[in-house]
Amino acid sequence: MNYAKIDPNLCKGCRVCINSCPKHCILLGDSINEIGYQYAQFVPGSPCTACGICFYVCPEFGAVTVFKDEEDANG
Amino acid sequence: MIKHAKSKALYDTFERKGTGQKVSHYCPGCGHGTVHNLIAEALVDLGITDRTVFMSPVGCSVFAYYYFDVGNFQCAHGRAPAVATGVRRVLENAVVISYQGDGDLAGIGTAEILHAANRGENITVFFVNNAIYGMTGGQMAPTTLVGQKTLTTPAGRSLTRDGGPIGMAEVMNALKTPVYIERVSLGTPQGVMKTRKAVKRGLSYQVEKRGFSFVEILSPCPINWKMDPGSSRKWITEHLEPVFPVQKFRDVQSGTAAPEVPKQPKVLKGKALLKMLQGESAITELTESAMKEDQFVKIAGFGGQGVLSAGMFLAKGAIAEGLNASWLPSYGPEMRGGKAYASVILSRKQIGSPVVEKPNVLLAMNLPSLLAFEEDVQPGGVILVNSSIIDRKVTRDDVTALYVPASDIAKSGGLIAASNMVMLTVYLAYTGTLQVETIKKMIPQNVKRKEHVEKNLAIVDASIAYLKEQGLLKT
Numbered sequence: 210m211n212y213a214k215i216d217p218n219l220c221k222g223c224r225v226c227i228n229s230c231p232k233h234c235i236l237l238g239d240s241i242n243e244i245g246y247q248y249a250q251f252v253p254g255s256p257c258t259a260c261g262i263c264f265y266v267c268p269e270f271g272a273v274t275v276f277k278d279e280e281d282a283n284g
Numbered sequence: 285m286i287k288h289a290k291s292k293a294l295y296d297t298f299e300r301k302g303t304g305q306k307v308s309h310y311c312p313g314c315g316h317g318t319v320h321n322l323i324a325e326a327l328v329d330l331g332i333t334d335r336t337v338f339m340s341p342v343g344c345s346v347f348a349y350y351y352f353d354v355g356n357f358q359c360a361h362g363r364a365p366a367v368a369t370g371v372r373r374v375l376e377n378a379v380v381i382s383y384q385g386d387g388d389l390a391g392i393g394t395a396e397i398l399h400a401a402n403r404g405e406n407i408t409v410f411f412v413n414n415a416i417y418g419m420t421g422g423q424m425a426p427t428t429l430v431g432q433k434t435l436t437t438p439a440g441r442s443l444t445r446d447g448g449p450i451g452m453a454e455v456m457n458a459l460k461t462p463v464y465i466e467r468v469s470l471g472t473p474q475g476v477m478k479t480r481k482a483v484k485r486g487l488s489y490q491v492e493k494r495g496f497s498f499v500e501i502l503s504p505c506p507i508n509w510k511m512d513p514g515s516s517r518k519w520i521t522e523h524l525e526p527v528f529p530v531q532k533f534r535d536v537q538s539g540t541a542a543p544e545v546p547k548q549p550k551v552l553k554g555k556a557l558l559k560m561l562q563g564e565s566a567i568t569e570l571t572e573s574a575m576k577e578d579q580f581v582k583i584a585g586f587g588g589q590g591v592l593s594a595g596m597f598l599a600k601g602a603i604a605e606g607l608n609a610s611w612l613p614s615y616g617p618e619m620r621g622g623k624a625y626a627s628v629i630l631s632r633k634q635i636g637s638p639v640v641e642k643p644n645v646l647l648a649m650n651l652p653s654l655l656a657f658e659e660d661v662q663p664g665g666v667i668l669v670n671s672s673i674i675d676r677k678v679t680r681d682d683v684t685a686l687y688v689p690a691s692d693i694a695k696s697g698g699l700i701a702a703s704n705m706v707m708l709t710v711y712l713a714y715t716g717t718l719q720v721e722t723i724k725k726m727i728p729q730n731v732k733r734k735e736h737v738e739k740n741l742a743i744v745d746a747s748i749a750y751l752k753e754q755g756l757l758k759t
């Protein structure tokens with residue numbers, strides 16, 4: 210399984226990854242993080258290809274990590 | 285398996301406000317962070333993190349040095365290419381990055397970028413063009429579009445009143461020297477992936493020592509464009525790209541004739557440096573310094589007491605004896621009477637920063653200087669007090685205090701202005717840092733008025749005589 214892991218407290222909720230993912234694997238959650246933003250979440254079980262686009266478009270440092278062929282896909 | 289993760293070229297935590305921070309200072313959706321990530325990835329991929337020196341500009345990316353775990357400079361507004369040139373010329377193996385916004389590069393810094401490019405400096409410039417002054421709250425930039433509303437063009441930029449947007453990549457392309465010029469865009473994910481390639485190429489050309497690379501990146505400033513991050517990316521594609529065409533302007537492929545990279549002059553050190561500064565006759569015979577430990581010297585007094593020149597004299601003398609030296613003057617706008625300090629460091633090792641915060645030697649030429657710096661002196665340090673005009677004693681008991689009637693000795697020698705030379709001589713002779721002979725050899729080259737040379741030499745002798753009289757000199 211591939212997935213993108215988004216660190217809730219490093220995300221500023223800009224939605225750029227959400228708009229960019231070709232497989233629509235990411236959504237904006239309802240909860241607010243430590244720095245006051247609604248944050249993006251990887252939808253478990255989405256057809257992620259580990260293409261890395263969400264990682265590259267994200268303006269934050271270390272907010273997105275992309276995993277390829279991992280067992281644990283809970284994002 | 286981790287396929288994409290935060291680059292090791294970025295610090296784990298950012299010590300900007302307090303410690304342990306992990307988030308950037310950028311607004312949500314700002315393009316700077318994306319460009320930072322791409323540069324950081326390329327540094328690791330190319331294995332050049334440890335030899336990279338990064339010029340942060342003035343603008344929103346002013347704090348880039350909090351993020352990049354490389355060598356860093358924060359440059360004055362627009363001057364990054366000039367600072368980069370300096371680093372390029374002295375650090376042969378450094379990978380030098382000039383990172384700049386459009387106000388910085390295309391506005392206040394137009395001269396610097398043009399000439400660095402024209403010289404074909406082997407550096408890489410990342411030009412983040414967001415068509416606005418971001419940091420200062422959204423004023424018109426040189427790259428602002430005609431009709432674009434900004435704080436300073438509330439009705440939109442006017443071509444006839446304000447001129448049109450400057451295409452910097454096109455300007456670069458008018459020069460013969462650059463080897464690589466490309467404009468890319470963060471408007472779409474595909475554009476980001478192209479930017480990734482351009483960033484890496486711009487750096488690898490420098491590693492191959494091919495010359496000047498310029499990567500212009502169209503980048504969003506959602507805050508000052510007053511858009512959400514998603515719309516700001518669309519706006520890049522729909523409005524910026526038609527005016528600033530995304531294109532590779534030049535790519536001098538390997539194998540084809542690259543413009544000749546300017547030869548980097550050799551770095552001058554020690555005697556060679558002194559010869560360049562002062563001519564062949566500067567120092568006849570060089571002695572090896574007997575300095576016991578690194579000297580962090582603060583010379584302080586009022587303007588006109590020769591504080592700065594004493595510092596310069598000391599630094600030159602140290603270089604003459606094969607040491608490394610730095611001299612950092614600090615003075616008010618007035619020529620005479622204001623405060624004047626010189627910070628001098630003498631070391632056998634390379635000197636990183638010329639700033640002296642905790643001196644181990646203080647030459648206090650007047651009372652305000654003693655009051656200002658006494659507390660800063662390291663325990664075990666030496667404080668020389670010009671006792672002719674300071675009647676206060678040193679209050680600390682963990683330092684050595686020497687009271688020298690410097691102004692009186694100088695006056696007896698017929699040259700009151702030479703009290704700085706008395707202080708310097710006493711300091712050097714007492715601590716054995718430099719040979720008094722070195723000082724005497726330097727006087728003819730450094731004292732401007734010939735009739736003062738003899739007097740200065742006599743005052744040096746009188747200073748030594750005073751030290752002996754006081755039983756402060758062993759020999």
Ligand SMILES: Cc1ncc(C[n+]2csc(CCOP(=O)(O)OP(=O)(O)O)c2C)c(N)n1
Pocket residue numbers: 342343344345361384385386387388389392414416417418419420425505
């Ligand atoms: C000498 C000087 N003049 C003006 C300023 C004020 N100033 C700070 S940032 C800036 C413009 C920055 O715009 P840009 O280079 O486009 O960078 P951005 O913030 O958009 O990334 C200006 C004019 C300054 N700091 N120093």
Ligand code: SF4
Pocket residue numbers: 212213229230231232233234235256257258259260261262263264275
């Ligand atoms: S790696 Fe690609 S497919 Fe997977 S979430 Fe990110 S953008 Fe979507």
Ligand code: SF4
Pocket residue numbers: 215219220221222223224225226227248249266267268269272273313
């Ligand atoms: S791009 Fe980064 S900061 Fe923006 S929503 Fe996605 S994870 Fe969060």
Ligand code: SF4
Pocket residue numbers: 309310311313314315316344414418419504505506507508
């Ligand atoms: S003001 Fe603009 S350029 Fe500056 S951090 Fe915010 S979005 Fe980025």
